[in-house]
Amino acid sequence: MTYCVAMRLSSGLVFASDSRTNAGVDHISTFRKLHLFQQDGERTLVVQSAGNLATTQSIVSLLQRRCLDSELTNLMNVPSMYEAATLLGETVREVINRDSGAQQNSGGTDFSCNLLLGGQINGEGLRLFHIYPQGNFIEATPDTPYFQIGESKYGKPIIDRVLSYNTALDQAMQCALISMDSTLRSNLSVGLPLDVMIYPLDSFSTAQQYRITEDHPYFMMIRKGWGEGLVSIFSQLPELKLGG
Numbered sequence: 001m002t003y004c005v006a007m008r009l010s011s012g013l014v015f016a017s018d019s020r021t022n023a024g025v026d027h028i029s030t031f032r033k034l035h036l037f038q039q040d041g042e043r044t045l046v047v048q049s050a051g052n053l054a055t056t057q058s059i060v061s062l063l064q065r066r067c068l069d070s071e072l073t074n075l076m077n078v079p080s081m082y083e084a085a086t087l088l089g090e091t092v093r094e095v096i097n098r099d100s101g102a103q104q105n106s107g108g109t110d111f112s113c114n115l116l117l118g119g120q121i122n123g124e125g126l127r128l129f130h131i132y133p134q135g136n137f138i139e140a141t142p143d144t145p146y147f148q149i150g151e152s153k154y155g156k157p158i159i160d161r162v163l164s165y166n167t168a169l170d171q172a173m174q175c176a177l178i179s180m181d182s183t184l185r186s187n188l189s190v191g192l193p194l195d196v197m198i199y200p201l202d203s204f205s206t207a208q209q210y211r212i213t214e215d216h217p218y219f220m221m222i223r224k225g226w227g228e229g230l231v232s233i234f235s236q237l238p239e240l241k242l243g244g
Helices: 053-066 081-102 156-162 169-186 217-235
Strands: 003-009 012-017 020-022 028-030 034-039 043-051 113-121 127-131 137-139 146-150 194-200 209-212
Touching: 003 043, 003 113, 003 127, 003 169, 012 043, 012 113, 012 169, 034 053, 034 194, 043 053, 043 081, 043 146, 043 194, 053 081, 053 113, 081 113, 081 127, 081 137, 113 146, 113 194, 127 146, 146 156, 156 169, 169 194, 169 217
Parallel strands: none
Antiparallel strands: 003 012, 003 146, 012 194, 020 028, 034 043, 043 113, 113 127, 127 137, 194 209
16 A cells, blocks of 8 residues: 655645555565656646556556657656646546556456545646546645645544644654654554655755665654654643543
8 A cells, every 4th residue: 555645835835655455465565666857947846646566557658658649748848737636537537538448357356546636847836636537636835735635534534633735844744754653653555664755845856865764764753753652742731530
């Protein structure tokens, strides 16, 4: 399974994805789920994927291959993020229709996937989209500044309590890492390493991307501190009094 989160904030974007895939307990593998499409000074696009691995790999491969042909409409030449989201939705439909049609006796195989697309094209502001298996999509707003895909329920409460549109990028990444830790603790189908990235507004740079492993010193420190802090706060709750 997968957990990905992306945040669109006033000062930039934050992305975090795990890298575990599994088809039962005997088939656990690591695959990158955060993909970059970058042209210095002109555009930075990030695609995160969750769902059927064969589907998402085909989608990303098609997107990358078509970027090599300037005659084709692709993520490196569309004029806006909206058109990038539209192109991504069309590619999702193309791959799912192709694979599901080729395997009509697939025994109920689920070919669906969900994607997050975030970034900036020169001349526009920051934008973040959630693309559904049907190819349609919604966009993040200041009132709803983040999206999750995959195993989202375990990491959602901390984001809802902490994150706002004006949260600083470093604090937002801390929130994303704690959200990941909560998910890692509660769901074995989500696993390390993590791929994370901070994108400051108008930077058109991928310099702040990192891979977080189990022995990453900062991740170890905040996991330990968060867990101990929760236990400490819980122990300080007022004495239980449910009677009248």
